[in-house]
Amino acid sequence: MTVLHLLSMTKLLADRIAVARGTKKADLVLRGGTMVNVVTGEQYQSDVAVHHGTIAGIGSYDGKKVFDVSSKYVLPGFIDSHVHLESTMLTPAEFAKAALLHGTTAVVADPHEIANVLGRKGIEYLLKASEGLLLDFYFMLPSCVPATDRETSGARLEAADLKPFLKHPRVLGLAEMMNYQGLLSADRSVLKKLKAFQYEVIDGHAPGLSGKDLSAYISAGVSSDHECTTAEEAREKVRLGMTVFIREGSSAKNLEALLPAVTPLNAHAFAFATDDLVPDDLAIGGINLLVRKAVRLGLDPVSAIRMATINPARHFNLKGKGAVLPGYDADIVVVDDLKNCAVELVIKSGIPVTGRSITGAITSPRKTATRNSVHIKRLNLNDLRIKARSARARVIELVPGQIETKEVLLPVLAKDGLIISDTVQDVLKLLVVERHRASGNIGKGLVKGLGLSSGAIASTVAHDSHNLIAAGVRDEDILMALETVRKMHGGLAVVDQGKVLASLPLPIAGLISDRPLDFVVTRLEQIQEACRRLGSAVDHPFGILSFLALPVIPELKLTDKGLVDVRSGAFVDLFI
DSSP states (O other): OOHHHHHHHHHHHHHHHHHHHTSSOEEEEEEEEEEEOTTTOOEEEEEEEEETTEEEEEESOOEEEEEEOTTSEEEEOEEEEEEOGGGGTSOHHHHHHHHHHTTEEEEEEOTHHHHHHHTHHHHHHHHHHTTTOSSEEEEEEOSOSSSOSSSOOSOOOOHHHHGGGGGSTTEEEEEEEOOHHHHHTTOHHHHHHHHHTTTSEEEEOOTTOOHHHHHHHHHTTOOEESOOOSHHHHHHHHHTTOEEEEEBOSSOBOHHHHGGGOOTTTGGGEEEEOBSOOHHHHHHOSHHHHHHHHHHTTOOHHHHHHHHTHHHHHHTTOTTOSSOSTTSBOOEEEESOTTTOOEEEEEETTEEEETTEESSOOOOOOOOTTOOOOOOOOOOHHHHOOBOOSSEEEEEEEOTTOSOEEEEEEEOEEETTEEEOBTTTTEEEEEEEOOSSOOOOEEEEEEESOOOSSOEEEESOOTTTTOEEEEESOHHHHHHHHHHHHHTTSEEEEEETTEEEEEEEOTBTTTBOSSOHHHHHHHHHHHHHHHHHTTOOSSOHHHHHHHTTOTTSSSEEEETTEEEETTTTEEEOSBO
16 A cells, blocks of 8 residues: 555545534535434434545535435445346446446346356456446355256366455355255365355355255355245244345245245344346346335335345445445435335445436446357257157256246157157257357257247356257257357347247357347347247246256256256156
C-alpha cells in the first residue's frame, strides 16, 4: 500500500466520521423510509446517510442529494447464495445489467459449468469478465471437474489446480461438493480438495443424503446444501448445522416444499438461491421474486428479507454486506411494501441504479480463448440409430418442476428392427454426443415428458460436462439439429421437417452468448415459441434437456458413455 493510498483512505474515513456525526453533508440521503433492521428484526423510520459508497449513519441527516422514500421500505441489497452464471447464457456484464435492476447487488457464483469445458481457462475468463463491474461477483471454486467418471468432460481440476485461485480476493471457498459418494468412501482426490480448503467455506450438494452418511459429509467440512426437495430433508440438514439454500430457479423449484421447515428459531440457517436461471426469467426478476413468493406463502417478511441478505453474508463471511447499518457497504434496495417487494430504487456502492440505464461503466471483456470448443466427428443417420433388442426399455421420465427424473419401464416402438420415437406415449429418442475430444462417443436413450409431436431440439448446454444433447421425433431432424449447433460452435437449435425454426449461438465455451441480454431473450422467446408449436409440454424444454445428462441427480440419466442409474452409480442397459 502506497503512502498516497494510505492518506486517501485516512481522508475518506475522516469524512465518513464527520458525516456520521452530522458535521458534514452526506453524498446521498434516503429520507424518511421505513428501515428493516435485519440484525434486530425491527422496522422503524429513519434517514440513511451514504458517503463514498459506505453507509455513514442512521438517524436524521442532510445530503447533497436526497431521495424522499417516506412511504417506502429500505432493505439491504439482495444476495444470491448460489448461481451458475453460465446458465443465464450471458456475460457477467450483461448479467449485472439485468440483476441490479431487480435489487440483486451480489452473487456467489460457481463456475462449474465453464470449468468442465475449459478447466482453469474457464475460471480465469469469468474472474476477468466480472472484474470492475458494479454488481459484486464472488466465486466458489468448482469441486467436481469432472463431476463423475460416467461422462466425458473437457477438463480435470485437482486440488493443486484450484488452490492458487484462493489468492484472488473474490474467491470465497470450494463450491458444491457433488461427489458425496467419493467423500464418503474417502476418495483420495476428494480428500485432498477438502484439506486444501479446510479453512474456507465449503458448500454442499447432496440430494437425499441422510442419517450417518449425512453426519459424515458434514464432519468433512461441508456447510451448506441447495438440493433439498422436502421439508423433512431440510430440517435434518439444518439440525446438523448446515445452511440450507432454498432454491427457486427456472427448472428446479423447491421453495414451496421447503418453506414449512423454516421457523422463527431456525430461520437464520436458511438463505435463497436461484442456482440455474434462464435469461428470460432473469429479465423478470431474481431473489426479489423469491422473497415475494415466500411472503405470499406465509413466511414472516423480515425472515424472508434476512434469508436474502444477512444470512448469506454471514455464511460466506462477506464483511460489510447484508445490512443497512453504519459501516456497511451502501448496497440498498427500496421497495413499495414488504408483501409485493416491488423494487423501486437500487443503490449499489452508493450509486443510484434507475430505469433501464445503470450509472457507472459496465463493459464486456476483450475476446478471450474461450471459443471453438465444440469438437465432434461428422455424424450420419446410422450413428443415431438404436437397434431394438427387446420389446421393453428403461425410459427417463421427467418430474414436473424438478431436475430429478424417474426410471420407468415401458414398451418401445420399433420399425424395421430400429427404435423410433413414440409420440402417442410421449417417448422420444434422446442422444448425448461427446464434444470435447471428437471421440465419437454417443449415448442413446429414451425420454418421456418433453411432449414434442414433431421435430427435434439440440444443445451444448448439458450439465455437467456439457456434451451435445438432442431429443426428437425423426432422426433426420435430430441430425440437422446437432449439425446446426456444431456449425454455431455451440448453442441451441430447434428443427422441424428439415428446417431450422429457431436458434441461439453460444460461442463462448458453447455456454455463453457474446450478445446483449435483449438479443438473447428475443432469441429464446423464438425458441420457446418454436418448441410450443412442436407440442412441448414443459415451460423450459432446453432447461429440462440440459439436466437429462447430469448423472449425479437421481434416478436415471444419459451421458455420452451410456445410461446411468444414479442410485447405484452404475451403467445400465437401455433394454430390459
